[in-house]
Amino acid sequence: MEKWFISMKKADFNQIARKYHISPITARLIRNRGIIGDEQIDFYLNGTIADLYDGMLMKDMDRAVEILSEKIQEDKPIRVIGDYDIDGVNATYVLQEGISKLGGNVDTDIPDRMRDGYGLNRALIDRALEDGIDTIITCDNGIAAADEIDYGRQQGLTVIVTDHHEVPYLEAGGGKEYIMPRADAVVDPHRPDCEYPFKELCGTAVAYKMIEALYEVMQRDVDDIDYLMENVAIATVGDVMDLTGENRIFVKQGLEMLKCTHNQGLKALIECTKIPVERLSAYHIGFVLGPCINASGRLDTAKRALELLMAENRRDAMMLAEDLKALNDSRKEMTEKGVEEAVRQIEKGPLKEDKVLVIYLPGCHESIAGIIAGRIKEKYYRPTFVLTRGAEGVKGSGRSTPVYNMFGEMCRCRELFTKFGGHKLAAGLSLEEENVDKFRRIINELSDLSDDDLLPRVSIDMQLPFAYVTESLVEEMELLEPFGKGNTKPLFAEKNLKVINPRIIGKNQNVLKFQVEDVNRNRMEAVYFGEVHECLKYMEQKQQMSFTFYPSVNEYMGVKNLQITVVNYQ
Structure with a gap:
């Protein structure tokens, strides 16, 4: 059972459509995503890098970059300690790359998921002390490591925290008592006393903002590190952050950069996973590239994924990319077995x-x-x-x-x-x-x-008669990309539909292809990728059905055809 409901948000859609030269349908889709008022609509449709906030607005950012610029000038050994997931690996790379380009004496360490567990721990600090490290910078972790940071500072380390997780707290007298680590600087937009306007950044975005601020303080050209935005995009999608506000700009911009990336490792990974580079989208990060980068931290060591990002020649990059792809394939197999066992436990x-x-x-x-x-x-x-x-x-x-x-x-x-x-x-x-x-x-x-x-809730943007499904609407919907959490792909619905000639196709028998006809005899080609055998059985018993769907243009041998992809049925 599912609960279907249509978003009924109100606005003057015709007026918005006229002002921004879009159709009223697209105007409604934008409103449904919580975008209200000229400023927000303009930012949503036309926002660019120039509209990103200044990282210096983050609490403690000034202290952090002041300390870092001193340490770089004094040639003190700096260690970046990240995390083993896609956000932690990319944040580590961004800090390492940014600091070393400024002439900093910097290296990295990433905890081992099995041996060290998540975040900063004593073993990592002891390792830094043994190696003669002066300053630790955490990324994508550290906000919950108050005891470990106390220990590190007692041993004489300088500690800078960059993180994007919630600050731990204790419930006290109906309020919250926050447990803030006593580091030399704590940069985290979730600090209750941080006035940075956008709170939903991933760890890599916070790290990128810090490098940007550091470049400005050290009077270097910030444009030199623009390319790191592709890492911010990968981490934002991979860490499943909301694709709203600044995140949307980072991902939009980063995806364009990724299409012609100079990073040997990312190039190799795109190649060996056979992603069509000109059509690269947030989907490919979330479901193809991301899992390969994550697989190294899951089954091996995340240092492998970091090596991929840092690979300097094509040969090394291809070798590492193939490794990560193979790791991800075995991760998929193990996942399937685990899911089967979990389902068995629940059902039995x-x-x-x-x-x-x-x-x-x-x-x-x-x-x-x-x-x-x-x-x-x-x-x-x-x-x-x-x-x-x-x-x-x-x-x-x-x-x-x-x-x-x-x-x-x-x-x-x-x-x-x-x-x-x-x-x-x-x-x-x-x-x-x-x-x-x-x-x-x-x-x-x-x-x-x-x-x-x-009950799963299916949120539908609007009922859309087939007469309105046109090639130009499909094209216009591209303005709303990138899609993902917080900016979902538009979902339409239509009812009283007759199903014609349903058949299962594909070499894995996992696609259901059919036609649908509405009450006005308008016909559409349709495909469904879910539990196809179940769906086919249901279709054979029903005279009429309702579908949720999104439209697309299917191009086959040079011929373009409109079709709908069915998501839910009842």
Whole structure:
């Protein structure tokens, strides 16, 4: 069961259409994405790099770049400590690249997912001390490492934090008491005292803003590092940030740069994954490039992905790209097995009654727990935690639905965890094995999810008769790209449709092709890529159906045809 509803946001669509030379349909799509008023519409349609905010507006940015410029001039050894996911790797690369281009004495370290776990820890600090490091800069982590930072500074290290995660807090007397690390500078737009206007940057974007500010302070040409925007784009999409505000500009701009990138590693990865470079989109980052970059931190070491970004010649780059692709292929296989086992546990046991799913897969590789949790959440539309047996105790990842604040709920039973962190929609945790069942019980007792909350909601932009589906509309919809979280692909609906000649095609038998006819006898070619056998069975029983869809132009052997891609049916 799904709940379909149409966004009914109001505005003078004809007036917006006239002013911006777009159709009223496109005007409505923009309004549905929460874009209101001339300034926002103009920024959405025409925003460029010139419209990005000044990084110096971030709290502590002035202190951070002042310290860094001194350290660079004094030739002090600086170490960038990142994280093992796509955002952490790209942020590490941006800082390393920016600082070394300024003549800084800089190297990098990335925690090992299995050995070190997430974020800054004592072992990483001890390693830095042994190597004679003077200054540590964290990226995509550090905001939750108050104790570790205290330890590092007691040992004489200078520590600068750049992060984009929420600041940890304790509930105190109805309010929040924030636990801010005592670093030499803490740059994080989520600091409650940071007045930076756009809060949703990824870790790489924060790192990029810092390098930009550093270049200005050291009186170097900021244009020299524009190319790093492609890394910001990859990280923004890969870390599933909202494609709104500044993020949209970063991704739009970064995608254009990626099409003609000079980065040997990215070039090789695009080539060996067979991405059509002229049509490169946010989709390819999210589902092709991103998983390959992430696979190294999951199954091997994220340092491999960093090596790819830093590769200086085509031969090394191709070798590393092929490695990452192979790693990702084996990650896919392991994921499929994990999902099958999770589904078996749910279907055959008492978990089916739970509103929050806690699934324990002891033999599963801990690095793919989050992916499996995401897949199970999609299938059952419930907040899902997948736990695995780690070297010490149990580790896990959670993925949530929009109505359930996962991090907030975990804060209510924090005593069960040896470590945890995250945000509304995703979280990571460690706990003792004997607490697994207790966690499952308590997180469900705390939950106030209703049956209604467990129904997937399908948000439709508008009902669109087939007569309005034209080639020029499809073209105009490109103005709204890049699509992704926070700026979803337009979704239309039509009802009372007759299905003609449905058939399953494709070498993997995974495409359902058919025609649809509306009450006015308008016909459209249609395709569906979901559970095709189920859908075909449903079609054979129904006289009329409703579909949600998005239109596209399908070009085959030089001939262009309009078609719709069906997303949901009922």
